[in-house]
Amino acid sequence: MLRKTLPACLFLLSVALHGQSTPREKLAREIFRELIEINTTDSAGNNTTAAKAMAKRFLEAGFPEADVRVLAPEGRPAKGNLVVRLRGRAGSTLRPILLLAHLDVVEARREDWTTNPFEFVEKDGYFYGRGTVDMKDYDAVMVTTLLQFKKEGYVPNRDLILAMTSDEEGGPANGVDWLLKNHRELLDAAFVLNGDSGGVTTDKGKAIEIGVAAAEKLYADFQFTVTNPGGHSSRPSPDNAIYHLADALGRLERAPFPFELNPVTRAYFESVEAHETAQNAADIRGILRNPPDAEAVRRLTADTRFNSLTHTTCVATRLNAGHANNALPQTAQAVVNCRILPGHSPEEVRRELVKRVADPRVAVRYLVSATQQAVETAPDKPGLPPSAPTPEVLKPLRSVADTIWPGAGIVINMQTGASDSKYTLAAGMPSFGVGEIAVERNDDRSHGRDERVRVNSFYEAVNFFDRYVRTLTR
Ligand SMILES: [Zn+2]
Numbered sequence: 001m002l003r004k005t006l007p008a009c010l011f012l013l014s015v016a017l018h019g020q021s022t023p024r025e026k027l028a029r030e031i032f033r034e035l036i037e038i039n040t041t042d043s044a045g046n047n048t049t050a051a052k053a054m055a056k057r058f059l060e061a062g063f064p065e066a067d068v069r070v071l072a073p074e075g076r077p078a079k080g081n082l083v084v085r086l087r088g089r090a091g092s093t094l095r096p097i098l099l100l101a102h103l104d105v106v107e108a109r110r111e112d113w114t115t116n117p118f119e120f121v122e123k124d125g126y127f128y129g130r131g132t133v134d135m136k137d138y139d140a141v142m143v144t145t146l147l148q149f150k151k152e153g154y155v156p157n158r159d160l161i162l163a164m165t166s167d168e169e170g171g172p173a174n175g176v177d178w179l180l181k182n183h184r185e186l187l188d189a190a191f192v193l194n195g196d197s198g199g200v201t202t203d204k205g206k207a208i209e210i211g212v213a214a215a216e217k218l219y220a221d222f223q224f225t226v227t228n229p230g231g232h233s234s235r236p237s238p239d240n241a242i243y244h245l246a247d248a249l250g251r252l253e254r255a256p257f258p259f260e261l262n263p264v265t266r267a268y269f270e271s272v273e274a275h276e277t278a279q280n281a282a283d284i285r286g287i288l289r290n291p292p293d294a295e296a297v298r299r300l301t302a303d304t305r306f307n308s309l310t311h312t313t314c315v316a317t318r319l320n321a322g323h324a325n326n327a328l329p330q331t332a333q334a335v336v337n338c339r340i341l342p343g344h345s346p347e348e349v350r351r352e353l354v355k356r357v358a359d360p361r362v363a364v365r366y367l368v369s370a371t372q373q374a375v376e377t378a379p380d381k382p383g384l385p386p387s388a389p390t391p392e393v394l395k396p397l398r399s400v401a402d403t404i405w406p407g408a409g410i411v412i413n414m415q416t417g418a419s420d421s422k423y424t425l426a427a428g429m430p431s432f433g434v435g436e437i438a439v440e441r442n443d444d445r446s447h448g449r450d451e452r453v454r455v456n457s458f459y460e461a462v463n464f465f466d467r468y469v470r471t472l473t474r
Pocket of ligand 1 (some may be wrong): 100134135168196
């Protein structure tokens with residue numbers, strides 16, 4: 001009986017709470033719907049259409065034209081980006097805050113989905129559609145926040161810039177990269193709040209963890225090549241290109257990059273220690289010691305999740321060799337994908353790879369990601385050394401989050417994938433992922449089929465972000 005009535009009660013309660021949504025929530029839902037129904041995939045979509053739809057809303061709300069810019073790279077009319085500025089208090093000496101959001105979404109095929117991915121569907125307490133988690137939810141949240149500020153006449157203590165961009169998910173025209181190279185002055189800020197990372201994790205609906213992303217690993221591909229005159233396979237020579245390459249990859253696997261902590265991963269381990277098993281907790285205390293306890297490092301980093309947080313990792317992902325079954329290979333080639341700890345440059349890693357391979361016959365080249373061209377040397381800029389979020393960023397987040405997700409701990413983390421923060425970090429702007437939206441532990445469907453977000457989670461995010469930015473800029 002109880003089991004039957006409890007969900008019904010919860011349902012009625014949520015209807016009571018959300019049946020009459022506030023004007024802010026209504027507006028957010030309408031923007032969310034509009035964005036989901038504009039296809040912004042690289043293949044068939046158009047980012048500019050979405051950028052212009054949002055620009056229209058800002059202009060109608062009374063933002064001056066000069067502060068609402070839709071900008072696309074030359075020759076790429078579908079790759080438009082929107083940059084909006086809400087003016088802060090006159091005479092303020094504080095540098096702006098940049099709110100970062102990408103408008104593009106990952107491909108989605110109708111036949112793979114239960115619903116049409118480009119139709120905004122509300123069903124069983126969820127919003128369905130491509131981008132409901134990554135990241136049209138936060139696009140809508142950020143647009144709503146600025147529109148609402150304008151409507152209420154709220155003037156922040158500094159300018160707020162919102163950049164809504166293209167090709168975060170791939171494609172030839174990454175908007176953040178392009179804007180920073182071509183319109184740096186429009187984006188220049190003291191720090192960046194990125195809605196694409198961070199996030200609240202729930203366990204059976206209860207918030208347990210509030211993630212704040214504060215650093216990113218750098219992505220780099222390297223190409224290993226061995227060439228050889230080849231010859232008839234009936235006369236093998238010890239100088240076989242495939243053997244050289246295989247040995248090189250074996251040596252690479254046996255020589256991992258060194259263990260390393262930075263202020264962000266230190267903060268991460270400190271914040272998760274209490275939730276780990278007794279052994280893990282003891283090992284975490286061991287690795288946080290100075291110098292770190294070697295046994296603890298060995299045990300803890302046997303777990304790939306901890307290993308990738310504490311090491312630059314390089315792994316062979318592709319292999320290609322030979323041209324005929326009866327011929328000695330003239331070329332053997334592999335792609336090695338590295339995720340580099342912040343503070344190190346791709347070129348530094350390339351030189352390390354050369355050392356580990358220890359075979360002059362193996363050429364180690366850098367693969368330029370946009371063109372997949374192999375070049376002799378890699379970029380030598382290590383990017384901004386990671387810094388944990390300042391109290392200025394964290395304190396208001398804590399206090400607002402407490403009112404929405406009470407009892408959930410804040411976990412500072414480093415992204416081991418990569419978001420657009422990699423560009424703003426490289427441009428010298430501290431960047432924090434604060435896309436706080438509650439997603440159930442095993443129900444993250446970003447990039448997947450039937451992507452969805454809980455209706456309540458969406459409205460929580462709308463209210464969280466509004467209050468957070470207000471507190472930050474009071
Ligand atoms: Zn994303």
